[in-house]
Amino acid sequence: MSSDSGSAIQKRFGENLRSIRKSKGLSQETLALICGLDRTYIGGVERGERNISLVNIVKIAQSLGVEAKDFF
Amino acid sequence: MSSDSGSAIQKRFGENLRSIRKSKGLSQETLALICGLDRTYIGGVERGERNISLVNIVKIAQSLGVEAKDFF
DNA sequence: GTGTGACTCAAAGTCCGTT
């Protein structure tokens, strides 16, 4: 099918998130556990497939010990 | 349940948005027109009532000529 | 020019699993 799931914005955000998560030495599962979100959801965001909302952006940022602005 | 209308995160985001919009001398209506969103939607975000998602955050930022990170 | 409640509907987000 169209391998175009997700906007460029989402893809960039996802790449940044993945990069920061890895730099903290956390797995998707562990991060998901810390911030109370689903592991498959975190994965989807990192792949740029999901349009994450404000509250969860901040939740994930706090769980990683960074500022929300670092994802942009 | 006891969902207050809007989290602290949303309220802070909304305040920042409103402040930036006003500094650009734009009304909610004008901004809404520029970014293709409804004026009542913009208003709801500014009041901290809505949990806006990534794509619309960037859309509004671009319409204001600022970076998305400026809202955080 | 803005606030607000109510509404529809698509998408956000969860939970189960297999690869």
Place this chain on the structure above:
DNA sequence: AAACGGACTTTGAGTCACA
């Protein structure tokens, strides 16, 4: 450890009439 899919519930997106 992560990608991916199906089925599910909840919430955001988008709009309107009225204050």
